[in-house]
Amino acid sequence: MTLDQTQIWIVIAGMAFGTFFIRWSFLGLLGDRELPQWALRHLRYTAVAILPGLIAPLILWPSGTGGEPDPARLLAALVAFGMGMWRKSALWAIFSGLITLYAVQYLLG
Structure with missing residues (x-):
């Protein structure tokens, strides 16, 4: 299976977009808020x-x-x-x- 240049760049852009929003969901949305105690307990593990x-x-x-x-x-x-x-x-x-x-x-x- 061969991919042309456009398909490769679409996949790269989609992955960049996805990873950015996964990180932003924690840092941008929750960055200045205190996490609940149950979430902190689970994150320790x-x-x-x-x-x-x-x-x-x-x-x-x-x-x-x-x-x-x-x-x-x-x-x-x-x-x-x-x-x-x-x-x-x-x-x-x-x-x-x-x-x-x-x-x-x-x-x-």
Whole structure:
């Protein structure tokens, strides 16, 4: 399926228009108002809900190994999770997982 220049620009303009109004609905309409307590409570869990969906495929089906689970990535994820639970710090979790990943990859060759 090939698209001509006009169709491509219509799709780009439509996407720009759509994303602008999605952001404007929060910033323009609600920017100077206080959000209700129930909405603030739900927004606190946004990162907790999104991050596992972004990270899990990179751990379980990494493209670097052809989609096969990799022991180095699994161990790094477990160390990062454990460090995050123990230290209650995202930076400790990130750096411990990073160090574990590269150390295990170096040791395994």
